[in-house]
Amino acid sequence: ANSRNAPASSAAIKTCDCASGPGNYTGLVEGCCCDYETAHSLNDHVLHPILQELVKTPFFRYFKVKLWCDCPFWPDDGMCHLRDCSVCECPESEFPEPFKKPSGVLAADDVICQEGKPQAAVDRTLDDRIFRGWIEIDNPWTYDDETDNSAMTYVNLQLNPERYTGYAGASAQRIWTAIYKENCPQYPSEELCHEKEVMYKLISGLHSSISVHIASEYLLDASTNLWGPNLELLYYRVWKHPDRVRNLYFIFLFVLRAVTKAADYLEQAEYNTGNPIEDLKTHSLVRQLLYNPELISACPVPFDEAKLWQGENGPELKLQIQKQFRNISAVMNCVGCEKCRLWGKLQVNGLATALKVLFSVDGESNQNHLQLQRNEVIALFNLLNRLSESVKFVHDMRPSLEKMETHGTSPVGKATW
Numbered sequence: 001a002n003s004r005n006a007p008a009s010s011a012a013i014k015t016c017d018c019a020s021g022p023g024n025y026t027g028l029v030e031g032c033c034c035d036y037e038t039a040h041s042l043n044d045h046v047l048h049p050i051l052q053e054l055v056k057t058p059f060f061r062y063f064k065v066k067l068w069c070d071c072p073f074w075p076d077d078g079m080c081h082l083r084d085c086s087v088c089e090c091p092e093s094e095f096p097e098p099f100k101k102p103s104g105v106l107a108a109d110d111v112i113c114q115e116g117k118p119q120a121a122v123d124r125t126l127d128d129r130i131f132r133g134w135i136e137i138d139n140p141w142t143y144d145d146e147t148d149n150s151a152m153t154y155v156n157l158q159l160n161p162e163r164y165t166g167y168a169g170a171s172a173q174r175i176w177t178a179i180y181k182e183n184c185p186q187y188p189s190e191e192l193c194h195e196k197e198v199m200y201k202l203i204s205g206l207h208s209s210i211s212v213h214i215a216s217e218y219l220l221d222a223s224t225n226l227w228g229p230n231l232e233l234l235y236y237r238v239w240k241h242p243d244r245v246r247n248l249y250f251i252f253l254f255v256l257r258a259v260t261k262a263a264d265y266l267e268q269a270e271y272n273t274g275n276p277i278e279d280l281k282t283h284s285l286v287r288q289l290l291y292n293p294e295l296i297s298a299c300p301v302p303f304d305e306a307k308l309w310q311g312e313n314g315p316e317l318k319l320q321i322q323k324q325f326r327n328i329s330a331v332m333n334c335v336g337c338e339k340c341r342l343w344g345k346l347q348v349n350g351l352a353t354a355l356k357v358l359f360s361v362d363g364e365s366n367q368n369h370l371q372l373q374r375n376e377v378i379a380l381f382n383l384l385n386r387l388s389e390s391v392k393f394v395h396d397m398r399p400s401l402e403k404m405e406t407h408g409t410s411p412v413g414k415a416t417w
Protein backbone atom coordinates (compact mmCIF):
# COMPACT_ATOMS: atom_id res chain seq x y z
CA ALA A 1 0.00 0.00 0.00
CA ASN A 2 1.09 3.48 -0.69
CA SER A 3 0.73 6.57 1.43
CA ARG A 4 0.33 8.72 -1.68
CA ASN A 5 -3.28 7.67 -2.11
CA ALA A 6 -4.16 9.40 1.12
CA PRO A 7 -5.57 12.89 0.65
CA ALA A 8 -2.97 15.59 0.33
CA SER A 9 -3.16 18.13 3.10
CA SER A 10 -1.55 21.50 3.21
CA ALA A 11 -0.07 20.69 6.60
CA ALA A 12 1.65 17.64 5.17
CA ILE A 13 3.12 19.55 2.27
CA LYS A 14 4.98 22.43 3.75
CA THR A 15 6.30 23.89 0.55
CA CYS A 16 2.98 24.07 -1.28
CA ASP A 17 2.27 27.74 -0.72
CA CYS A 18 5.34 29.13 -2.43
CA ALA A 19 4.96 30.49 -5.92
CA SER A 20 7.56 30.49 -8.65
CA GLY A 21 8.97 33.62 -10.21
CA PRO A 22 7.39 34.69 -13.50
CA GLY A 23 8.86 33.43 -16.76
CA ASN A 24 12.04 31.83 -15.47
CA TYR A 25 10.74 28.30 -14.84
CA THR A 26 12.58 27.78 -11.59
CA GLY A 27 11.12 27.11 -8.16
CA LEU A 28 7.77 25.49 -7.57
CA VAL A 29 5.33 25.07 -10.41
CA GLU A 30 2.58 27.52 -9.47
CA GLY A 31 -0.13 25.80 -7.44
CA CYS A 32 1.79 22.51 -7.35
CA CYS A 33 4.11 20.83 -4.89
CA CYS A 34 7.00 20.07 -7.18
CA ASP A 35 9.55 22.41 -8.72
CA TYR A 36 10.36 22.78 -12.41
CA GLU A 37 13.80 21.20 -12.12
CA THR A 38 12.43 18.13 -10.34
CA ALA A 39 9.54 17.89 -12.79
CA HIS A 40 11.78 17.63 -15.83
CA SER A 41 14.41 15.55 -14.18
CA LEU A 42 11.73 13.04 -13.10
CA ASN A 43 10.20 13.22 -16.53
CA ASP A 44 13.51 12.58 -18.30
CA HIS A 45 14.70 9.76 -16.04
CA VAL A 46 11.52 8.02 -14.98
CA LEU A 47 8.24 9.01 -16.53
CA HIS A 48 9.05 9.59 -20.18
CA PRO A 49 10.97 6.32 -20.75
CA ILE A 50 8.34 4.20 -18.96
CA LEU A 51 5.34 5.92 -20.56
CA GLN A 52 6.82 5.65 -24.04
CA GLU A 53 6.97 1.88 -23.63
CA LEU A 54 3.66 1.62 -21.83
CA VAL A 55 1.58 3.29 -24.54
CA LYS A 56 2.90 0.84 -27.11
CA THR A 57 1.58 -2.20 -25.23
CA PRO A 58 -1.56 -3.87 -26.62
CA PHE A 59 -3.58 -2.79 -23.59
CA PHE A 60 -2.77 0.90 -23.90
CA ARG A 61 -2.61 1.37 -27.65
CA TYR A 62 -6.30 0.76 -28.44
CA PHE A 63 -8.85 3.40 -27.55
CA LYS A 64 -12.62 3.04 -27.88
CA VAL A 65 -14.22 6.17 -29.26
CA LYS A 66 -17.22 7.50 -31.16
CA LEU A 67 -15.68 9.42 -34.01
CA TRP A 68 -18.93 10.52 -35.61
CA CYS A 69 -19.25 14.19 -35.57
CA ASP A 70 -22.64 14.74 -33.96
CA CYS A 71 -22.11 18.20 -32.58
CA PRO A 72 -24.83 19.10 -30.05
CA PHE A 73 -24.15 22.83 -30.34
CA TRP A 74 -23.91 23.76 -34.00
CA PRO A 75 -25.87 21.11 -35.89
CA ASP A 76 -25.96 23.03 -39.15
CA ASP A 77 -22.34 23.99 -39.26
CA GLY A 78 -21.52 21.47 -41.95
CA MET A 79 -17.87 21.48 -40.94
CA CYS A 80 -17.72 17.71 -40.82
CA HIS A 81 -18.06 17.71 -44.58
CA LEU A 82 -14.69 19.36 -44.92
CA ARG A 83 -12.51 17.26 -47.15
CA ASP A 84 -9.79 17.47 -44.52
CA CYS A 85 -11.69 15.49 -41.95
CA SER A 86 -13.41 12.83 -44.02
CA VAL A 87 -12.36 9.23 -44.06
CA CYS A 88 -13.58 7.04 -46.89
CA GLU A 89 -14.80 3.59 -46.07
CA CYS A 90 -12.33 1.32 -47.77
CA PRO A 91 -13.50 -1.99 -49.14
CA GLU A 92 -11.87 -4.86 -47.26
CA SER A 93 -9.88 -5.86 -50.35
CA GLU A 94 -8.11 -2.52 -50.42
CA PHE A 95 -6.24 -3.15 -47.19
CA PRO A 96 -2.93 -4.94 -47.35
CA GLU A 97 -2.89 -8.04 -45.18
CA PRO A 98 -0.61 -6.57 -42.45
CA PHE A 99 -3.19 -3.83 -41.79
CA LYS A 100 -5.43 -6.42 -40.24
CA LYS A 101 -2.80 -7.66 -37.80
CA PRO A 102 -2.04 -5.90 -34.55
CA SER A 103 1.70 -6.33 -35.00
CA GLY A 104 1.71 -4.77 -38.44
CA VAL A 105 2.42 -1.24 -37.31
CA LEU A 106 2.31 1.09 -40.29
CA ALA A 107 2.96 4.75 -40.63
CA ALA A 108 -0.27 6.74 -40.79
CA ASP A 109 0.88 8.02 -44.18
CA ASP A 110 0.45 4.57 -45.64
CA VAL A 111 -3.31 4.66 -45.37
CA ILE A 112 -4.47 4.28 -48.93
CA CYS A 113 -7.79 5.86 -49.48
CA GLN A 114 -8.11 9.07 -47.53
CA GLU A 115 -9.61 12.06 -49.20
CA GLY A 116 -8.00 15.45 -48.83
CA LYS A 117 -5.15 15.69 -46.35
CA PRO A 118 -4.31 12.17 -45.22
CA GLN A 119 -2.69 13.49 -42.06
CA ALA A 120 -6.10 14.54 -40.71
CA ALA A 121 -7.76 11.16 -41.03
CA VAL A 122 -7.83 8.35 -38.51
CA ASP A 123 -6.51 4.93 -39.32
CA ARG A 124 -9.01 2.45 -37.93
CA THR A 125 -6.86 -0.63 -38.22
CA LEU A 126 -7.13 -2.57 -34.98
CA ASP A 127 -7.25 -5.81 -33.19
CA ASP A 128 -10.69 -6.23 -31.67
CA ARG A 129 -9.72 -9.09 -29.36
CA ILE A 130 -8.36 -6.44 -27.06
CA PHE A 131 -11.65 -5.27 -25.68
CA ARG A 132 -13.18 -7.60 -23.15
CA GLY A 133 -15.56 -6.21 -20.60
CA TRP A 134 -14.43 -4.04 -17.80
CA ILE A 135 -17.14 -2.27 -15.88
CA GLU A 136 -19.08 0.57 -17.44
CA ILE A 137 -19.27 3.34 -14.86
CA ASP A 138 -20.40 6.88 -15.49
CA ASN A 139 -18.06 9.73 -14.87
CA PRO A 140 -19.78 12.92 -13.66
CA TRP A 141 -17.08 14.98 -15.39
CA THR A 142 -17.83 13.71 -18.91
CA TYR A 143 -20.61 14.07 -21.42
CA ASP A 144 -21.82 10.54 -21.87
CA ASP A 145 -22.29 10.02 -25.57
CA GLU A 146 -20.70 6.62 -25.46
CA THR A 147 -23.87 4.66 -24.88
CA ASP A 148 -24.50 3.61 -28.47
CA ASN A 149 -21.97 0.82 -28.73
CA SER A 150 -22.63 0.23 -32.41
CA ALA A 151 -21.29 3.72 -33.12
CA MET A 152 -18.04 3.12 -31.24
CA THR A 153 -14.83 2.55 -33.09
CA TYR A 154 -11.63 1.05 -31.76
CA VAL A 155 -8.59 2.98 -32.79
CA ASN A 156 -4.96 1.97 -32.69
CA LEU A 157 -3.36 5.12 -31.29
CA GLN A 158 0.07 4.11 -32.51
CA LEU A 159 -1.17 4.46 -36.07
CA ASN A 160 -2.65 7.86 -35.40
CA PRO A 161 -0.08 10.09 -33.72
CA GLU A 162 -1.17 13.51 -32.54
CA ARG A 163 0.65 15.96 -34.80
CA TYR A 164 0.06 18.63 -37.41
CA THR A 165 -3.14 18.01 -39.38
CA GLY A 166 -3.80 21.32 -41.09
CA TYR A 167 -6.91 21.93 -38.98
CA ALA A 168 -7.11 25.69 -38.37
CA GLY A 169 -9.21 28.74 -39.13
CA ALA A 170 -12.72 29.59 -37.99
CA SER A 171 -13.80 26.08 -36.99
CA ALA A 172 -10.77 25.45 -34.73
CA GLN A 173 -10.98 28.98 -33.35
CA ARG A 174 -14.68 28.50 -32.53
CA ILE A 175 -13.92 25.33 -30.53
CA TRP A 176 -11.20 26.96 -28.45
CA THR A 177 -13.37 30.02 -27.83
CA ALA A 178 -16.29 27.81 -26.77
CA ILE A 179 -14.03 25.88 -24.40
CA TYR A 180 -12.58 28.98 -22.73
CA LYS A 181 -15.98 30.69 -22.57
CA GLU A 182 -17.60 27.62 -21.04
CA ASN A 183 -15.00 27.62 -18.33
CA CYS A 184 -15.14 31.29 -17.62
CA PRO A 185 -17.18 33.87 -19.55
CA GLN A 186 -15.05 36.81 -18.48
CA TYR A 187 -11.56 35.36 -18.13
CA PRO A 188 -9.11 36.84 -17.25
CA SER A 189 -10.77 38.22 -14.18
CA GLU A 190 -9.44 39.20 -10.81
CA GLU A 191 -12.41 37.56 -9.16
CA LEU A 192 -11.80 34.11 -10.53
CA CYS A 193 -12.03 31.68 -7.63
CA HIS A 194 -9.23 29.20 -7.06
CA GLU A 195 -11.19 26.24 -8.47
CA LYS A 196 -12.03 28.04 -11.72
CA GLU A 197 -8.46 29.15 -12.02
CA VAL A 198 -7.39 25.52 -11.72
CA MET A 199 -9.81 24.54 -14.48
CA TYR A 200 -8.56 27.35 -16.69
CA LYS A 201 -4.96 26.27 -16.16
CA LEU A 202 -5.82 22.68 -17.02
CA ILE A 203 -7.45 23.69 -20.30
CA SER A 204 -4.73 26.14 -21.20
CA GLY A 205 -2.09 23.51 -20.34
CA LEU A 206 -3.81 20.99 -22.60
CA HIS A 207 -4.00 23.62 -25.35
CA SER A 208 -0.25 24.24 -24.94
CA SER A 209 0.43 20.52 -25.17
CA ILE A 210 -1.57 20.20 -28.39
CA SER A 211 0.37 23.15 -29.86
CA VAL A 212 3.64 21.53 -28.79
CA HIS A 213 2.71 18.34 -30.61
CA ILE A 214 1.81 20.30 -33.73
CA ALA A 215 5.22 22.00 -33.51
CA SER A 216 7.18 18.82 -32.80
CA GLU A 217 5.76 16.95 -35.78
CA TYR A 218 4.96 19.44 -38.48
CA LEU A 219 4.51 18.89 -42.21
CA LEU A 220 7.44 21.00 -43.38
CA ASP A 221 7.10 20.25 -47.07
CA ALA A 222 3.90 18.71 -48.41
CA SER A 223 5.39 18.03 -51.85
CA THR A 224 8.09 15.74 -50.43
CA ASN A 225 6.06 14.68 -47.38
CA LEU A 226 8.81 15.98 -45.13
CA TRP A 227 7.94 16.03 -41.41
CA GLY A 228 9.97 17.60 -38.64
CA PRO A 229 9.99 20.14 -35.81
CA ASN A 230 8.78 23.68 -36.37
CA LEU A 231 10.49 25.75 -33.69
CA GLU A 232 9.04 29.06 -34.81
CA LEU A 233 5.57 27.71 -34.25
CA LEU A 234 6.64 26.44 -30.83
CA TYR A 235 8.14 29.82 -30.03
CA TYR A 236 5.19 31.97 -31.08
CA ARG A 237 2.38 29.76 -29.88
CA VAL A 238 3.82 28.56 -26.61
CA TRP A 239 7.24 29.79 -25.47
CA LYS A 240 6.51 33.48 -26.00
CA HIS A 241 3.66 33.18 -23.48
CA PRO A 242 5.16 32.14 -20.11
CA ASP A 243 1.72 31.38 -18.67
CA ARG A 244 1.17 28.75 -21.39
CA VAL A 245 4.44 27.03 -20.47
CA ARG A 246 3.57 27.20 -16.78
CA ASN A 247 0.11 25.77 -17.45
CA LEU A 248 1.66 22.88 -19.34
CA TYR A 249 3.73 21.96 -16.28
CA PHE A 250 0.65 22.47 -14.13
CA ILE A 251 -1.54 19.98 -16.01
CA PHE A 252 1.38 17.54 -16.18
CA LEU A 253 1.74 17.52 -12.39
CA PHE A 254 -2.02 17.49 -11.86
CA VAL A 255 -2.48 14.36 -13.99
CA LEU A 256 0.60 12.77 -12.43
CA ARG A 257 -0.96 13.35 -9.00
CA ALA A 258 -4.15 11.59 -10.14
CA VAL A 259 -2.17 8.60 -11.42
CA THR A 260 -0.15 8.28 -8.23
CA LYS A 261 -3.21 8.80 -6.03
CA ALA A 262 -4.95 5.93 -7.79
CA ALA A 263 -1.83 3.75 -7.44
CA ASP A 264 -3.47 0.96 -5.45
CA TYR A 265 -6.37 0.71 -7.86
CA LEU A 266 -4.18 0.86 -10.95
CA GLU A 267 -1.82 -1.70 -9.50
CA GLN A 268 -4.66 -4.18 -9.01
CA ALA A 269 -6.46 -3.53 -12.30
CA GLU A 270 -6.48 -6.23 -14.97
CA TYR A 271 -4.37 -5.56 -18.01
CA ASN A 272 -5.69 -8.49 -19.95
CA THR A 273 -5.63 -8.54 -23.72
CA GLY A 274 -5.25 -12.28 -24.21
CA ASN A 275 -1.50 -11.99 -24.71
CA PRO A 276 0.05 -13.11 -21.39
CA ILE A 277 3.61 -12.03 -22.19
CA GLU A 278 2.62 -8.55 -23.29
CA ASP A 279 0.12 -8.23 -20.43
CA LEU A 280 2.75 -9.12 -17.84
CA LYS A 281 5.03 -6.51 -19.32
CA THR A 282 2.22 -3.94 -19.18
CA HIS A 283 1.56 -4.65 -15.52
CA SER A 284 5.24 -4.50 -14.72
CA LEU A 285 5.61 -1.11 -16.46
CA VAL A 286 2.59 0.25 -14.57
CA ARG A 287 4.17 -0.86 -11.28
CA GLN A 288 7.56 0.58 -12.25
CA LEU A 289 5.90 3.93 -12.80
CA LEU A 290 3.62 3.95 -9.76
CA TYR A 291 6.20 2.78 -7.26
CA ASN A 292 9.32 4.38 -8.64
CA PRO A 293 11.48 5.33 -5.63
CA GLU A 294 12.79 8.51 -7.27
CA LEU A 295 9.26 9.68 -7.99
CA ILE A 296 8.04 8.85 -4.49
CA SER A 297 10.89 10.66 -2.77
CA ALA A 298 11.30 13.66 -5.08
CA CYS A 299 7.70 14.49 -5.78
CA PRO A 300 5.38 12.43 -3.54
CA VAL A 301 2.30 14.64 -3.98
CA PRO A 302 2.72 16.67 -7.18
CA PHE A 303 -0.51 18.63 -6.65
CA ASP A 304 -2.45 19.32 -3.45
CA GLU A 305 -6.07 18.64 -4.33
CA ALA A 306 -7.16 18.89 -0.67
CA LYS A 307 -7.22 22.68 -0.96
CA LEU A 308 -10.10 22.70 -3.42
CA TRP A 309 -13.85 22.93 -2.74
CA GLN A 310 -13.20 24.01 0.86
CA GLY A 311 -15.25 27.20 0.76
CA GLU A 312 -18.82 27.52 2.01
CA ASN A 313 -20.26 26.90 -1.44
CA GLY A 314 -17.74 24.17 -2.30
CA PRO A 315 -20.28 21.44 -3.20
CA GLU A 316 -22.35 23.77 -5.42
CA LEU A 317 -19.25 25.07 -7.09
CA LYS A 318 -18.14 21.55 -7.79
CA LEU A 319 -21.47 20.70 -9.45
CA GLN A 320 -21.27 23.87 -11.52
CA ILE A 321 -17.70 23.19 -12.67
CA GLN A 322 -18.56 19.55 -13.35
CA LYS A 323 -21.34 20.70 -15.66
CA GLN A 324 -19.00 23.08 -17.44
CA PHE A 325 -16.43 20.34 -17.91
CA ARG A 326 -19.14 18.02 -19.28
CA ASN A 327 -19.95 20.72 -21.83
CA ILE A 328 -16.29 20.95 -22.76
CA SER A 329 -16.26 17.22 -23.33
CA ALA A 330 -19.40 17.56 -25.49
CA VAL A 331 -17.73 20.29 -27.57
CA MET A 332 -15.18 17.68 -28.64
CA ASN A 333 -17.91 16.28 -30.92
CA CYS A 334 -17.73 19.53 -32.87
CA VAL A 335 -14.03 19.35 -33.69
CA GLY A 336 -13.98 19.40 -37.48
CA CYS A 337 -10.96 17.16 -38.07
CA GLU A 338 -11.16 13.51 -37.27
CA LYS A 339 -7.71 12.99 -35.88
CA CYS A 340 -7.93 16.15 -33.75
CA ARG A 341 -11.32 14.90 -32.53
CA LEU A 342 -9.80 11.55 -31.59
CA TRP A 343 -7.01 13.12 -29.52
CA GLY A 344 -9.28 15.86 -28.20
CA LYS A 345 -11.72 13.24 -26.93
CA LEU A 346 -9.00 11.02 -25.53
CA GLN A 347 -7.28 13.83 -23.67
CA VAL A 348 -10.48 15.39 -22.32
CA ASN A 349 -11.54 11.90 -21.22
CA GLY A 350 -8.11 11.45 -19.57
CA LEU A 351 -8.49 14.78 -17.80
CA ALA A 352 -12.04 13.89 -16.70
CA THR A 353 -10.60 10.65 -15.30
CA ALA A 354 -7.98 12.61 -13.36
CA LEU A 355 -10.73 14.88 -12.02
CA LYS A 356 -12.78 11.84 -11.04
CA VAL A 357 -9.84 10.27 -9.22
CA LEU A 358 -9.03 13.45 -7.36
CA PHE A 359 -12.51 14.79 -6.63
CA SER A 360 -15.34 12.37 -7.22
CA VAL A 361 -14.65 9.37 -5.10
CA ASP A 362 -17.13 8.77 -2.24
CA GLY A 363 -15.99 10.55 0.85
CA GLU A 364 -13.30 12.26 -1.26
CA SER A 365 -10.42 10.50 0.42
CA ASN A 366 -11.56 6.95 0.09
CA GLN A 367 -9.83 5.43 -2.89
CA ASN A 368 -11.38 2.05 -2.05
CA HIS A 369 -14.51 3.23 -3.83
CA LEU A 370 -12.71 4.23 -6.95
CA GLN A 371 -13.91 2.45 -10.08
CA LEU A 372 -12.61 3.23 -13.51
CA GLN A 373 -13.54 2.03 -16.95
CA ARG A 374 -10.79 0.44 -18.96
CA ASN A 375 -11.09 3.24 -21.49
CA GLU A 376 -10.59 5.79 -18.72
CA VAL A 377 -7.36 4.11 -17.63
CA ILE A 378 -6.17 4.04 -21.24
CA ALA A 379 -7.05 7.73 -21.67
CA LEU A 380 -5.40 8.70 -18.37
CA PHE A 381 -2.03 7.10 -19.17
CA ASN A 382 -2.05 8.23 -22.80
CA LEU A 383 -2.78 11.79 -21.66
CA LEU A 384 0.08 11.62 -19.17
CA ASN A 385 2.34 10.37 -21.94
CA ARG A 386 1.34 13.21 -24.29
CA LEU A 387 2.00 15.75 -21.53
CA SER A 388 5.30 14.10 -20.68
CA GLU A 389 6.32 14.33 -24.36
CA SER A 390 5.38 18.01 -24.45
CA VAL A 391 7.29 18.83 -21.27
CA LYS A 392 10.33 17.01 -22.65
CA PHE A 393 10.17 18.70 -26.05
CA VAL A 394 9.86 22.20 -24.58
CA HIS A 395 12.70 21.48 -22.15
CA ASP A 396 14.96 19.97 -24.84
CA MET A 397 14.29 22.89 -27.19
CA ARG A 398 14.87 25.49 -24.49
CA PRO A 399 18.38 26.55 -25.65
CA SER A 400 17.12 27.16 -29.21
CA LEU A 401 14.03 28.96 -27.93
CA GLU A 402 16.14 31.20 -25.71
CA LYS A 403 18.37 31.99 -28.68
CA MET A 404 15.30 32.94 -30.68
CA GLU A 405 14.27 35.18 -27.83
CA THR A 406 17.60 36.96 -27.87
CA HIS A 407 18.22 37.15 -31.61
CA GLY A 408 14.63 37.30 -32.83
CA THR A 409 13.09 35.05 -35.45
CA SER A 410 12.45 35.53 -39.14
CA PRO A 411 9.65 37.88 -40.14
CA VAL A 412 8.04 35.00 -42.03
CA GLY A 413 7.66 33.05 -38.84
CA LYS A 414 6.23 36.02 -37.05
CA ALA A 415 3.60 36.53 -39.73
CA THR A 416 2.66 32.87 -39.84
CA TRP A 417 2.44 32.03 -36.14
Ligand SMILES: Cc1cc2nc3c(=O)[nH]c(=O)nc-3n(C[C@H](O)[C@H](O)[C@H](O)COP(=O)(O)OP(=O)(O)OC[C@H]3O[C@@H](n4cnc5c(N)ncnc54)[C@H](O)[C@@H]3O)c2cc1C
Pocket: 162, 163, 164, 165, 166, 167, 168, 169, 172, 173, 175, 176, 203, 204, 205, 207, 208, 209, 210, 211, 214, 237, 244, 335, 339, 340, 341, 343, 344, 417
Ligand atom coordinates in the same frame (compact mmCIF):
# COMPACT_ATOMS: atom_id res chain seq x y z
C1 LIG B 1 -9.64 19.89 -29.48
C2 LIG B 1 -8.70 20.33 -30.56
C3 LIG B 1 -7.70 19.47 -30.97
C4 LIG B 1 -6.83 19.85 -31.99
N1 LIG B 1 -5.86 18.97 -32.40
C5 LIG B 1 -5.05 19.33 -33.41
C6 LIG B 1 -4.06 18.41 -33.91
O1 LIG B 1 -3.94 17.28 -33.42
N2 LIG B 1 -3.28 18.82 -34.95
C7 LIG B 1 -3.41 20.07 -35.53
O2 LIG B 1 -2.68 20.39 -36.46
N3 LIG B 1 -4.34 20.94 -35.08
C8 LIG B 1 -5.15 20.62 -34.04
N4 LIG B 1 -6.08 21.51 -33.60
C9 LIG B 1 -6.05 22.88 -34.12
C10 LIG B 1 -5.03 23.75 -33.33
O3 LIG B 1 -5.22 23.62 -31.93
C11 LIG B 1 -5.14 25.24 -33.65
O4 LIG B 1 -6.46 25.65 -33.44
C12 LIG B 1 -4.74 25.56 -35.06
O5 LIG B 1 -3.44 25.09 -35.31
C13 LIG B 1 -4.76 27.10 -35.31
O6 LIG B 1 -3.90 27.74 -34.38
P1 LIG B 1 -3.93 29.27 -34.04
O7 LIG B 1 -2.53 29.80 -34.16
O8 LIG B 1 -4.98 29.95 -34.82
O9 LIG B 1 -4.24 29.37 -32.48
P2 LIG B 1 -5.09 28.38 -31.60
O10 LIG B 1 -4.19 27.31 -31.06
O11 LIG B 1 -6.31 27.96 -32.34
O12 LIG B 1 -5.51 29.31 -30.38
C14 LIG B 1 -6.64 30.20 -30.43
C15 LIG B 1 -6.43 31.31 -29.43
O13 LIG B 1 -6.38 30.78 -28.11
C16 LIG B 1 -5.38 31.44 -27.33
N5 LIG B 1 -4.40 30.45 -26.88
C17 LIG B 1 -3.56 29.70 -27.63
N6 LIG B 1 -2.89 28.83 -26.88
C18 LIG B 1 -3.29 29.03 -25.61
C19 LIG B 1 -2.95 28.43 -24.37
N7 LIG B 1 -2.07 27.44 -24.28
N8 LIG B 1 -3.55 28.91 -23.25
C20 LIG B 1 -4.47 29.90 -23.31
N9 LIG B 1 -4.84 30.49 -24.47
C21 LIG B 1 -4.25 30.06 -25.60
C22 LIG B 1 -4.79 32.51 -28.20
O14 LIG B 1 -5.45 33.72 -27.92
C23 LIG B 1 -5.09 32.04 -29.60
O15 LIG B 1 -5.21 33.11 -30.51
C24 LIG B 1 -6.97 21.13 -32.60
C25 LIG B 1 -7.98 22.00 -32.18
C26 LIG B 1 -8.84 21.62 -31.17
C27 LIG B 1 -9.93 22.56 -30.76
